[in-house]
Amino acid sequence: MERNNEKLEQEIKRLRKQLKQLKEEKSELQRRHKIYHDAIENAQGVPYxxxxxxxxxxxxGEGCYELIGIPNDRINPENYKKLVKDIQVIGYAGPVDAKEYSQLFKEGKLEGYNIDLKIRTPQGVEKWLSDDSVxxxxxxxxKVVKSxxxxxDITKRKNQELAVTALEQRYRLLFExxxxGIILEDENGFIVEVNPAICQSLKRTREELIGMDARELSLDPVAKVEDNIRRILAGEELHHMEPTRMKDGTACMMELHETCIELPDGTRHILVIANDITERIQLENQLRHSQRMEAVGRMAGxxxxxFNNLLTVIRGYCELALLNMAENDxxxxxxxxxxxxxxxAEAMTQQLLAFSRRQVLKMEVFDLNDRLRDLTTLLDRLIGENINLKLNLSSSPILIKADAGQLDQVIMNMVINARDAMPEGGTLIIATNIVTKVPEVEDEHIKFEEEQAICLSITDNGCGMDAEVQKHIFEPFFTTREPGEGTGLGLxxxxxxxxxxxxFINVSSEINIGTTFDIYLPVYIDDGIEYIADHIAMSAEISGNEEIVVVEDELEVRDIIYESLLRYGYQVKIARDGIEAYKTICGGNNPxxxxxxxxxxxxxxxxxxxxKLKVKFPGLRVMYISGYTNLPTSIQKEIMTHDNYLQKPFTPIKLVQKVREILDR
Incomplete structure (x- = not known):
């Protein structure tokens, strides 16, 4: 009996101990359940x-309605298939095949199932869900039997991610x-990202630039570049211009705006906004050149x-004096x-003005060979002593109808170009000829009678030009000279x-051989304009007795005109300006x-x-004279329409010849 009681007590102790353990395990399970429950609630998740x-x-788990729009009491085995139909899956995040992914999970080939999906609840609400299971x-x-x-609900997070992605794509698009140009450098000055614009400016690929030390691109001293990096990393924003090396070794001028930025990962980088301003600087320089040329032109005019008034007086009285002298005087x-x-002095004045004149062509007939001979002294001074000038002129006169002053400008510009091509000296050959075979030209407005043309050739044995330079030599402002040494306007x-x-002009050139400019001009065909050599001669044909009113504000010029016309028999009245002349003419009975x-x-x-006078006397004959070479184009067209203009300076013979020509029309 006692033995049985002893066994019973031992069994009771064991059961009590076991009960205690069960209570402890239950308490632990409850504690864990609460932790898991709280964790799931805090995570706003629904376990299943x-x-x-x-x-x-x-x-x-609880919260099913808030999550997928279906009450918890409807989640049961019988309703599963219907519930699946009520919840519409309308998308997955990322390039994933949901069926294949699910099959791999069921086959036990995945440690876990993790997928983001977009659903539409029975109420029509679209949400993003994260499904994580083991x-x-x-x-x-x-085998895998359960999940x-x-x-x-990750809708808020997903929308934020999508917004960030869209923003990144937008900024990437703007960047590209x-x-x-945009460059991103690390704080050591090495390039980590570039956009296509800067690649194009530097003539380098993205792959070539990524990883490059940005210092290698700058033509500034290394110390200056290092100082700029230090200042930027210290928080200073820099806006400056920097000469930059391109892949082909040439330089461009970059306008840089540099600042330090901090990326989301906390690293500091240098953001460089780069604008290629090489062309802008060239245009600014060209504008300054053009403005200087314009200012010189105005001053020269x-x-x-x-000068033209003074030369009119000097040459006029010289000619009158010579006409009154015996040959043996x-x-x-x-x-x-x-x-x-x-x-x-007259020729020099006109030739200097040729660099800046803007005027309607004053056509006249002259011998091109004589014109070149007259220019020889000036050209010799222009090219210097170390260049030998040779004239290979045709044996017979070459008559040409052109603006002599403008043609002088063409010749001088070509000669200057040849001189600059021979800094160590050389030979310059100017030749004239009539050619019967004219090179083809694309301009339909340029035609030559009977396939003939005047050819004026200017040849040097200087440094020559390559094919690329020859393509651009006639473009305004194009020059191969150093900055400040030329305007690029000559050719x-x-x-x-x-x-x-x-x-038109043809050019042929070879490096280290030389250059030839062939200027082709139409052969002169007699159109009734008489070719007159520049010499002093008496002629009864230019005399007359008509009445002429001379209007000139310069006393000395007025006097020489008065004396010249009187000498050839004309009746002359003088006036100091337009008002005085108007009163004089209108006060008479006849014009x-x-x-x-x-x-x-x-x-x-x-x-x-x-x-004003044409209103009262519409048939009045008019002859204009002027010492200005840069008159407004509208006035030039007005006074040159009927070939009744004479440019100062002029001699008495030229004056009277022009007067007689107009009176005889």
Missing amino acids: LLNLEKMTYEFF PIFDEKTG LGVLQ LSPT GVAHD PNVKRISLINEAGRR STAYGIVKQSGG PDLLLTDVVMPRMGGVELVS
């Missing part, structure tokens, strides 16, 4: 247990399509007006030398003048046979005077 063999939910295996068969997982030689000096101006004269007027005068100029 899915039987994969029966495809029924054995358990579905497989539960059958202990006997080893224990948690469904979470920006016409301005004003100075030329005064000892003063003839002295006066002739003064007259010749005046003629050279383009020559090309424009020749084309305006009905011709004069000819009104000879200066163009620019105080109070009333020549064009205005003629306009």
